[in-house]
Amino acid sequence: MRILRRAFFARPTEVVAKELLGKVVVRTFEGAPSRRARIVEVEAYLGPRDLASHARRGPTPRAAIMFGPPGHLYVYLIYGMYHCMNFVTEPDGEAGAVLIRAAEPLSGSDETDPRALSGPGKLCRALGITRVDKGLDLTSPSSGLFVAEDGSPAPPLARSPRIGVDYAGAWKDRPLRFFVPGHPSVSGNRALRIVTPARAVKQVST
């Protein structure tokens, strides 16, 4: 496994988002086994012009980290009970971040349910990510969270509008969500997953 360096994140947010699909998130703990998960769904959030992005109001106390150096973790609380984790992108001084929405469990616990990490809130809960982790350096393995590539081929990629940003005017329709089509760990219901024209495979029902 090769840890992603800062140069990986210091690029256009949309490019980073696409290339994060298939990469492995590694969460380490003191005195407990680490947890690994393969990213299968992300969303790109751009700078101040993106009306769906927390950067739209400029570097407020909450979102200032999006304007800082790339390769750091942006975490926020949503609906009072869930956390969302983002990787900061773009060069220092430019805002951008990639929301990690879903991942496939690889190891670290008895967790084998492919839907255990199928959503941004569930993912943070399973990996133990909260606001105290906001700002940690993803390129430093000792900080508790990093991203790696393991040599597996790039997975198939589909795109769609982002989830839950209907307030964002014309930006709500921009196809800035990227996911592995048909993967069982992708979030949302069946209808959401059939965004691609690819023929829907009949679901196995009991």
Next chain:
DNA sequence: CAGCGGATGTGCT
């Protein structure tokens, strides 16, 4: 199984 609404607290108006 699809659809709806409650939980819960922070940030911005």
Next chain:
DNA sequence: GCACATCCGCTGG
């Protein structure tokens, strides 16, 4: 005071 980059349990068909 309300909106919010969510999730899950309850309802009805």
